[in-house]
Amino acid sequence: MENNELLYNLQKYDIAIKTAVCEMDSLSGQKNLMTAEVKKIESDIESYENKAKANSIETAKLEKEVEFIETQIKKINDRFLLIKTEKELGKYNSELEKLNADKGALEEKIIASMEKQEKLSARIKKLKAELELKKAEFSEEMLLINEKMAAHKEELDKLSAHRREFVSGIPAAAVEIYDKLMISKNGVAVAVVSKKICSGCHLSISDNTLSQIKFKTAMVCCPNCQRIIFLE
Ligand SMILES: [Zn+2]
Secondary structure, three states: OOHHHHHHHHHHHHHHHHHHHHHHHHHHHHHHHHHHHHHHHHHHHHHHHHHHHHHHHHHHHHHHHHHHHHHHHHHHHHOHHHOOOHHHHHHHHHHHHHHHHHHHHHHHHHHHHHHHHHHHHHHHHHHHHHHHHHHHHHHHHHHHHHHHHHHHHHHHHHHHHHHHHHHOOOOHHHHHHHHHHHHHOOOOOEEEEEOOEEOOOOOEOOHHHHHHHHHOOOOOEOOOOOOEEEEO
């Protein structure tokens, strides 16, 4: 086989290897997305649980304040029978009124806080159910993905071993040119010529160049895009 053909076949290995690597990257991307989705729900649950905890501490604090006001009310009520003057009665009334108003305001806050707690609990419950569903769904998908990845890995190992063996039969200087072109020509170092057109740059190749491919064993490149050309 002439060098151009060897390099063309080498490129076939490289394209297959690149495809397998892309497949693996894409599968690993899918895994990352699933993991991120689960983590997002878990962090949402954590954040809602923290809110619920803070809210329940706040509620307990409000309840303590109500208890305190109730003891105050009881204290001044105990003094009721000791009231002797209008002035004392007025003071008693205004104190009691203020305490009851404070108690009422606190109780309203407690109701609001309890409603908030219920909403948070419902949200947490919903998220936990969603998390379980996602985990079940993803564990099946993960299994499939892992199987596919293992198959790609096996294929990749095989391809890489074959490539190593194959490349050892090509002159090093030719491989060096190929490797450089592979980098500079966006992964296509060898272009097929069909109907006198280079598949790399889509320009026509002169008969003179074509005859060089047919009759010379030296490497022939496209005069326009510099890719190694190969007549299939
Ligand atoms: Zn070309």
